[in-house]
Amino acid sequence: MSAQDLTATLRGRLIVSCQAPPGDPMRDTATLVRLARSAVAGGGAAIRANEPAVVAAISAAVDLPVIGLWKDGDTGVYITPTVRHALAVAEAGAAVVAADATDRPRPDGSTFAELVSAVHTAGALVMADVSTLAEGVTAAAQGADFVSTTLSGYVPGTPEQTGPDLDLVTSLAAAIDVPVVAEGRINSPAEAAEALARGAHSVVVGTAITAPTALTARFVAGLTRP
Numbered sequence: 001m002s003a004q005d006l007t008a009t010l011r012g013r014l015i016v017s018c019q020a021p022p023g024d025p026m027r028d029t030a031t032l033v034r035l036a037r038s039a040v041a042g043g044g045a046a047i048r049a050n051e052p053a054v055v056a057a058i059s060a061a062v063d064l065p066v067i068g069l070w071k072d073g074d075t076g077v078y079i080t081p082t083v084r085h086a087l088a089v090a091e092a093g094a095a096v097v098a099a100d101a102t103d104r105p106r107p108d109g110s111t112f113a114e115l116v117s118a119v120h121t122a123g124a125l126v127m128a129d130v131s132t133l134a135e136g137v138t139a140a141a142q143g144a145d146f147v148s149t150t151l152s153g154y155v156p157g158t159p160e161q162t163g164p165d166l167d168l169v170t171s172l173a174a175a176i177d178v179p180v181v182a183e184g185r186i187n188s189p190a191e192a193a194e195a196l197a198r199g200a201h202s203v204v205v206g207t208a209i210t211a212p213t214a215l216t217a218r219f220v221a222g223l224t225r226p
Protein backbone atom coordinates (compact mmCIF):
# COMPACT_ATOMS: atom_id res chain seq x y z
CA MET A 1 0.00 0.00 0.00
CA SER A 2 1.34 3.47 -0.82
CA ALA A 3 2.08 5.93 1.96
CA GLN A 4 -0.79 8.06 0.66
CA ASP A 5 -3.33 5.21 0.74
CA LEU A 6 -2.27 4.01 4.16
CA THR A 7 -2.33 7.53 5.53
CA ALA A 8 -5.90 7.90 4.28
CA THR A 9 -6.88 4.52 5.75
CA LEU A 10 -5.53 5.36 9.20
CA ARG A 11 -6.75 8.96 9.52
CA GLY A 12 -8.61 9.40 12.81
CA ARG A 13 -8.55 5.67 13.48
CA LEU A 14 -7.42 3.21 16.13
CA ILE A 15 -4.41 0.92 15.72
CA VAL A 16 -4.47 -1.99 18.17
CA SER A 17 -1.15 -3.24 19.48
CA CYS A 18 -1.35 -7.02 19.96
CA GLN A 19 1.80 -7.87 21.91
CA ALA A 20 2.72 -9.80 25.04
CA PRO A 21 5.98 -9.52 26.99
CA PRO A 22 8.38 -12.46 27.47
CA GLY A 23 7.00 -14.94 30.03
CA ASP A 24 3.41 -13.68 29.71
CA PRO A 25 0.74 -16.38 29.21
CA MET A 26 -0.58 -14.41 26.19
CA ARG A 27 2.78 -14.69 24.40
CA ASP A 28 1.65 -17.30 21.93
CA THR A 29 1.21 -16.74 18.21
CA ALA A 30 -2.28 -18.26 17.95
CA THR A 31 -3.43 -16.21 20.95
CA LEU A 32 -2.06 -12.99 19.44
CA VAL A 33 -3.84 -13.80 16.17
CA ARG A 34 -7.10 -14.10 18.13
CA LEU A 35 -6.44 -10.73 19.73
CA ALA A 36 -5.92 -9.27 16.26
CA ARG A 37 -9.20 -10.82 15.08
CA SER A 38 -10.95 -9.23 18.06
CA ALA A 39 -9.39 -5.90 17.13
CA VAL A 40 -10.83 -6.29 13.61
CA ALA A 41 -14.27 -7.19 15.00
CA GLY A 42 -14.18 -4.13 17.25
CA GLY A 43 -13.41 -1.73 14.42
CA GLY A 44 -9.64 -1.30 14.62
CA ALA A 45 -7.96 0.05 11.49
CA ALA A 46 -4.57 -1.67 11.80
CA ILE A 47 -2.60 -4.01 14.05
CA ARG A 48 0.80 -3.39 15.64
CA ALA A 49 2.66 -6.64 16.29
CA ASN A 50 6.06 -7.86 17.45
CA GLU A 51 8.37 -10.47 15.86
CA PRO A 52 8.44 -11.73 12.28
CA ALA A 53 6.55 -14.99 12.96
CA VAL A 54 3.70 -13.13 14.67
CA VAL A 55 3.64 -10.44 11.97
CA ALA A 56 3.38 -13.18 9.33
CA ALA A 57 0.61 -15.04 11.17
CA ILE A 58 -1.48 -11.92 11.79
CA SER A 59 -0.95 -10.63 8.24
CA ALA A 60 -2.26 -13.96 6.93
CA ALA A 61 -5.25 -13.99 9.29
CA VAL A 62 -6.64 -10.46 9.11
CA ASP A 63 -7.39 -8.11 6.27
CA LEU A 64 -5.86 -5.03 7.91
CA PRO A 65 -2.43 -3.46 7.51
CA VAL A 66 0.10 -4.70 10.04
CA ILE A 67 2.65 -2.39 11.63
CA GLY A 68 5.45 -4.78 12.49
CA LEU A 69 8.42 -4.48 14.77
CA TRP A 70 11.00 -6.82 16.26
CA LYS A 71 11.92 -6.23 19.86
CA ASP A 72 15.40 -7.46 20.77
CA GLY A 73 16.01 -7.05 24.51
CA ASP A 74 14.42 -4.34 26.62
CA THR A 75 17.14 -1.76 27.20
CA GLY A 76 18.79 0.78 24.92
CA VAL A 77 17.71 0.56 21.29
CA TYR A 78 15.51 -2.56 21.30
CA ILE A 79 12.60 -1.83 18.92
CA THR A 80 13.77 -3.10 15.51
CA PRO A 81 17.33 -2.10 16.34
CA THR A 82 19.14 -3.00 13.12
CA VAL A 83 18.58 -3.06 9.36
CA ARG A 84 18.55 -6.87 9.55
CA HIS A 85 15.64 -6.80 12.03
CA ALA A 86 13.77 -4.25 9.89
CA LEU A 87 14.11 -6.27 6.68
CA ALA A 88 12.94 -9.44 8.44
CA VAL A 89 9.80 -7.63 9.60
CA ALA A 90 9.14 -6.30 6.08
CA GLU A 91 9.74 -9.77 4.64
CA ALA A 92 7.18 -11.18 7.11
CA GLY A 93 4.50 -9.06 5.47
CA ALA A 94 4.35 -5.85 7.49
CA ALA A 95 2.94 -2.89 5.58
CA VAL A 96 4.83 -0.62 7.95
CA VAL A 97 8.02 -1.35 9.90
CA ALA A 98 8.19 0.44 13.26
CA ALA A 99 11.72 1.16 14.48
CA ASP A 100 13.50 3.10 17.21
CA ALA A 101 14.38 6.54 15.88
CA THR A 102 15.82 8.00 19.08
CA ASP A 103 19.17 9.74 18.94
CA ARG A 104 20.99 6.76 20.52
CA PRO A 105 23.55 4.67 18.61
CA ARG A 106 22.18 1.55 16.92
CA PRO A 107 23.86 -1.81 17.64
CA ASP A 108 24.80 -2.39 13.98
CA GLY A 109 26.21 1.13 13.60
CA SER A 110 23.55 1.98 11.02
CA THR A 111 21.73 5.30 10.87
CA PHE A 112 17.96 5.63 10.95
CA ALA A 113 18.15 7.05 7.41
CA GLU A 114 19.84 3.83 6.22
CA LEU A 115 17.10 1.75 7.85
CA VAL A 116 14.41 3.87 6.13
CA SER A 117 16.09 3.45 2.77
CA ALA A 118 16.41 -0.33 3.17
CA VAL A 119 12.76 -0.74 4.23
CA HIS A 120 11.51 1.45 1.37
CA THR A 121 13.54 -0.62 -1.09
CA ALA A 122 11.86 -3.72 0.36
CA GLY A 123 8.46 -2.16 -0.41
CA ALA A 124 7.29 -1.27 3.10
CA LEU A 125 6.78 2.01 4.95
CA VAL A 126 8.45 3.17 8.18
CA MET A 127 7.05 4.32 11.50
CA ALA A 128 9.64 6.18 13.57
CA ASP A 129 9.28 5.48 17.29
CA VAL A 130 10.58 8.62 19.02
CA SER A 131 10.82 10.06 22.52
CA THR A 132 11.25 13.80 21.81
CA LEU A 133 10.24 16.53 19.40
CA ALA A 134 13.79 16.83 18.03
CA GLU A 135 13.91 13.09 17.22
CA GLY A 136 10.56 13.33 15.44
CA VAL A 137 11.70 16.28 13.34
CA THR A 138 14.90 14.43 12.38
CA ALA A 139 13.05 11.19 11.59
CA ALA A 140 10.60 13.02 9.33
CA ALA A 141 13.51 14.69 7.51
CA GLN A 142 15.13 11.25 7.11
CA GLY A 143 12.10 9.87 5.29
CA ALA A 144 9.90 8.29 7.98
CA ASP A 145 6.33 7.84 6.75
CA PHE A 146 4.82 8.11 10.25
CA VAL A 147 6.23 9.43 13.53
CA SER A 148 4.96 7.87 16.75
CA THR A 149 5.37 9.03 20.36
CA THR A 150 6.02 5.40 21.41
CA LEU A 151 9.22 5.96 23.36
CA SER A 152 8.40 9.07 25.39
CA GLY A 153 8.76 8.08 29.03
CA TYR A 154 10.96 5.08 28.21
CA VAL A 155 14.19 6.93 27.40
CA PRO A 156 16.17 8.58 30.20
CA GLY A 157 15.46 12.31 30.27
CA THR A 158 11.91 12.06 28.88
CA PRO A 159 8.97 12.83 31.20
CA GLU A 160 7.76 9.94 33.35
CA GLN A 161 3.97 9.93 33.14
CA THR A 162 1.15 7.52 33.89
CA GLY A 163 -0.80 8.82 30.88
CA PRO A 164 0.13 9.62 27.28
CA ASP A 165 2.57 12.39 26.37
CA LEU A 166 -0.06 14.64 24.80
CA ASP A 167 2.25 17.65 24.81
CA LEU A 168 4.64 15.76 22.53
CA VAL A 169 1.72 14.95 20.21
CA THR A 170 0.84 18.65 20.03
CA SER A 171 4.39 19.81 19.38
CA LEU A 172 5.11 17.12 16.77
CA ALA A 173 1.87 17.81 14.92
CA ALA A 174 2.78 21.49 14.71
CA ALA A 175 6.34 20.81 13.56
CA ILE A 176 6.21 18.09 10.90
CA ASP A 177 4.21 17.26 7.80
CA VAL A 178 4.24 13.48 8.17
CA PRO A 179 1.38 11.93 10.15
CA VAL A 180 1.90 11.85 13.91
CA VAL A 181 0.77 8.76 15.78
CA ALA A 182 -0.08 9.00 19.49
CA GLU A 183 1.18 5.91 21.29
CA GLY A 184 2.06 4.92 24.84
CA ARG A 185 -0.08 4.72 27.97
CA ILE A 186 -3.36 5.70 26.29
CA ASN A 187 -5.72 4.27 28.87
CA SER A 188 -9.19 5.36 27.82
CA PRO A 189 -11.32 6.34 24.81
CA ALA A 190 -11.30 9.93 26.15
CA GLU A 191 -7.48 10.03 26.07
CA ALA A 192 -7.49 8.61 22.54
CA ALA A 193 -9.93 11.30 21.42
CA GLU A 194 -7.85 13.98 23.13
CA ALA A 195 -4.78 12.79 21.21
CA LEU A 196 -6.66 13.25 17.93
CA ALA A 197 -7.83 16.69 19.06
CA ARG A 198 -4.18 17.58 19.73
CA GLY A 199 -3.31 16.78 16.12
CA ALA A 200 -2.55 13.06 16.11
CA HIS A 201 -3.36 11.36 12.84
CA SER A 202 -4.04 7.97 14.49
CA VAL A 203 -3.83 6.41 17.91
CA VAL A 204 -2.13 3.16 19.00
CA VAL A 205 -3.52 1.41 22.06
CA GLY A 206 -1.92 -1.75 23.44
CA THR A 207 -2.08 -2.49 27.16
CA ALA A 208 -5.55 -1.02 27.76
CA ILE A 209 -7.03 -3.42 25.17
CA THR A 210 -4.80 -6.47 24.83
CA ALA A 211 -2.88 -7.07 28.08
CA PRO A 212 -4.96 -8.87 30.74
CA THR A 213 -1.94 -9.54 32.95
CA ALA A 214 -1.04 -5.85 33.24
CA LEU A 215 -4.68 -4.83 33.56
CA THR A 216 -5.27 -7.36 36.35
CA ALA A 217 -2.17 -6.09 38.15
CA ARG A 218 -3.51 -2.52 37.95
CA PHE A 219 -6.75 -3.54 39.65
CA VAL A 220 -4.87 -5.57 42.27
CA ALA A 221 -2.64 -2.56 43.00
CA GLY A 222 -5.76 -0.42 43.28
CA LEU A 223 -7.20 -2.75 45.93
CA THR A 224 -4.06 -2.87 48.04
CA ARG A 225 -3.38 0.86 48.12
CA PRO A 226 -3.63 2.20 51.71
Ligand SMILES: CC(=O)N[C@H](C=O)[C@@H](O)[C@H](O)[C@H](O)COP(=O)(O)O
Pocket residue numbers: 017019069079150151154183184185186204205206207208
Ligand atom coordinates in the same frame (compact mmCIF):
# COMPACT_ATOMS: atom_id res chain seq x y z
C1 LIG B 1 7.94 1.35 25.00
C2 LIG B 1 7.64 0.12 24.21
O1 LIG B 1 8.45 -0.80 24.17
N1 LIG B 1 6.46 0.10 23.55
C3 LIG B 1 6.05 -1.05 22.80
C4 LIG B 1 6.03 -0.77 21.38
O2 LIG B 1 5.65 -1.48 20.52
C5 LIG B 1 4.84 -1.76 23.36
O3 LIG B 1 5.31 -2.49 24.47
C6 LIG B 1 3.64 -0.93 23.81
O4 LIG B 1 2.68 -1.82 24.33
C7 LIG B 1 3.00 -0.12 22.69
O5 LIG B 1 3.83 0.98 22.41
C8 LIG B 1 1.61 0.45 23.04
O6 LIG B 1 1.65 1.19 24.22
P1 LIG B 1 0.66 0.88 25.42
O7 LIG B 1 0.74 -0.56 25.74
O8 LIG B 1 1.14 1.74 26.55
O9 LIG B 1 -0.74 1.27 24.96
